[in-house]
Amino acid sequence: MSPRAHSPPARPDQAFISVRGLTLRFPVYGYDAKSLKKHLARVAVGGRLEQARHGSTTVAAVTGLDLELRAGDRLGLIGHNGSGKTTLLRALSGAYEPDDGQIEVRGKIAPLLDLSLGIDPTATGLENIRLRGRIAGLSARQVDDKMDEIAAFTGLGPFLAMPLKTYSSGMQARLAFAVATAVDADVLLMDEWIAVGDADFQKIAHQRLLGLVERAGILVLASHDLDLIRLYCNKVMRMDAGVGSEVVSVKALDELLARPSVR
Amino acid sequence: MEITEHMLRTGSRGFRDDLARAVEDLRRSGQGLGLAWSLAWHDVVSRYRGSILGPFWITLSMAVMVLGIGFLYAELQNIPLATTLPFVALGIVFWGLISQTIIEGCESFVQASGMLSQTALPMLTFVWRTVLRNLAALLHHMVIVVAVIVGFGLWRTLNLPLALAGLVLVLLNISWMCLLTAIISARFRDIPQIVMSIMQFSMFMTPVFWQPGARVGMMDAVLTWNPFFHMLDAIRAPLMGLAPEASTFPVLIGMALIGWAVAFGLFTVTRRRIVHYL
Numbered sequence: 001m002s003p004r005a006h007s008p009p010a011r012p013d014q015a016f017i018s019v020r021g022l023t024l025r026f027p028v029y030g031y032d033a034k035s036l037k038k039h040l041a042r043v044a045v046g047g048r049l050e051q052a053r054h055g056s057t058t059v060a061a062v063t064g065l066d067l068e069l070r071a072g073d074r075l076g077l078i079g080h081n082g083s084g085k086t087t088l089l090r091a092l093s094g095a096y097e098p099d100d101g102q103i104e105v106r107g108k109i110a111p112l113l114d115l116s117l118g119i120d121p122t123a124t125g126l127e128n129i130r131l132r133g134r135i136a137g138l139s140a141r142q143v144d145d146k147m148d149e150i151a152a153f154t155g156l157g158p159f160l161a162m163p164l165k166t167y168s169s170g171m172q173a174r175l176a177f178a179v180a181t182a183v184d185a186d187v188l189l190m191d192e193w194i195a196v197g198d199a200d201f202q203k204i205a206h207q208r209l210l211g212l213v214e215r216a217g218i219l220v221l222a223s224h225d226l227d228l229i230r231l232y233c234n235k236v237m238r239m240d241a242g243v244g245s246e247v248v249s250v251k252a253l254d255e256l257l258a259r260p261s262v263r
Numbered sequence: 264m265e266i267t268e269h270m271l272r273t274g275s276r277g278f279r280d281d282l283a284r285a286v287e288d289l290r291r292s293g294q295g296l297g298l299a300w301s302l303a304w305h306d307v308v309s310r311y312r313g314s315i316l317g318p319f320w321i322t323l324s325m326a327v328m329v330l331g332i333g334f335l336y337a338e339l340q341n342i343p344l345a346t347t348l349p350f351v352a353l354g355i356v357f358w359g360l361i362s363q364t365i366i367e368g369c370e371s372f373v374q375a376s377g378m379l380s381q382t383a384l385p386m387l388t389f390v391w392r393t394v395l396r397n398l399a400a401l402l403h404h405m406v407i408v409v410a411v412i413v414g415f416g417l418w419r420t421l422n423l424p425l426a427l428a429g430l431v432l433v434l435l436n437i438s439w440m441c442l443l444t445a446i447i448s449a450r451f452r453d454i455p456q457i458v459m460s461i462m463q464f465s466m467f468m469t470p471v472f473w474q475p476g477a478r479v480g481m482m483d484a485v486l487t488w489n490p491f492f493h494m495l496d497a498i499r500a501p502l503m504g505l506a507p508e509a510s511t512f513p514v515l516i517g518m519a520l521i522g523w524a525v526a527f528g529l530f531t532v533t534r535r536r537i538v539h540y541l
Contacts, residue, residue: 094383
């Protein structure tokens with residue numbers, strides 16, 4: 001049964017995600033094959049060219065996946081390593097183009113997949129806030145408007161004028177977290193719950209994330225931590241080797257896990 | 264609150280659809296030119312962090328090179344210094360723009376792999392980043408250009424509008440070259456080395472330091488078939504108050520049109536795959 005069947009129709013003012021028959025294949029360009037010489041050598045040998053054309057290795061990372069999410073849905077993605085969770089998140093962020101099927105997302109997407117994205121260790125804290133904010137889609141003006149709030153949240157005070165490489169890893173994480181979560185988004189994508197830092201900071205980080213999730217219409221969280229998923233999500237989907245199960249209520253999580261495989 | 268952001272991604276629906284999406288990428292990268300500029304400026308600033316002269320270090324070393332080569336070639340070619348020095352100075356500065364942009368073009372996508380694989384930022388933003396970064400470097404080197412123009416009285420004869428038109432045409436041409444090298448280098452990691460050799464070779468084949476002589480035999484071929492000669496000529500000749508070669512502007516316009524068609528065609532075909540190359 002298609003998960004769309006029991007979803008209410010989307011209202012024009014609300015975020016939604018609609019994925020239909022999504023298939024993502026990765027061609028494997030081995031490190032060797034990346035060299036031009038190898039490529040030329042293959043062209044030179046007629047027989048192997050055919051093989052290279054038709055027999056080239058591709059990994060099907062996601063196969064025929066359907067997913068419908070509406071505002072208010074907090075989806076937990078579970079599955080083994082390599083089951084396609086991160087790939088799905090990257091596709092939802094718009095970075096990966098589908099090979100088949102389609103992805104439709106309405107609303108501003110904030111991918112919080114990698115906190116260190118766009119962070120330059122030689123630049124100062126303030127510069128990093130500015131740069132990261134720009135990458136996240138804020139205008140220079142918006143970054144200026146948010147600067148005080150972000151700076152205050154990091155709790156780094158005078159250290160913000162110092163290069164990031166002088167920070168401890170915890171301090172770097174605080175900064176990265178503060179900037180990454182300074183966006184207003186309708187769709188939040190997270191690869192593991194990203195609350196970081198020492199115990200005190202984790203507490204306020206949790207609160208901030210919850211606020212963000214509250215404001216955002218939709219959360220998609222990939223995690224191996226089932227307690228976390230029970231805590232923050234109301235729906236779950238299990239992925240096995242690139243194939244997604246149907247979306248079920250988080251109450252049915254144990255049932256979902258008990259299945260040998262979703263296929 | 265009305266939500267305006269909307270993303271629709273589908274599997275390939277043929278070349279036309281892919282082309283429309285490539286154009287969409289171009290449009291979005293145009294809107295996000297501010298971001299490309301921020302990234303480019305950040306590159307410039309971070310490259311020279313902690314140094315006192317900053318980007319002017321290159322300007323300084325370029326000035327030293329200009330003086331050295333200017334004097335040497337004036338002597339070697341038996342041409343008055345007043346002709347050679349501006350020629351060499353403008354040659355080196357604008358050659359730097361051309362060759363650096365093409366060489367750094369190779370890294371445009373490779374360096375941005377983190378951002379490309381996690382965000383929906385338009386890919387061409389990273390090509391503009393490379394071009395703008397080199398434009399920022401050129402701004403620093405304008406010190407040399409202005410010094411030469413003032414010092415040798417070129418301001419009396421220069422044709423600024425034509426030189427600016429030449430610069431625009433050169434930028435149009437080096438940006439498609441930048442896009443092309445960016446795509447191919449992402450796929451084949453040998454390309455940066457090849458591009459580097461080609462640019463090094465071209466520097467000697469192009470009248471950057473040496474004055475083009477009478478156009479006979481080999482010299483004619485070197486000048487006629489060398490795209491870089493036309494690029495340099497379009498900017499340098501008007502600045503020196505000379506008329507560019509009759510063929511220069513038509514060649515640059517034609518090259519820009521064909522080059523962009525080829526580079527954009529390749530971008531259209533490979534756009535979906537580029538992120539997987541990285």
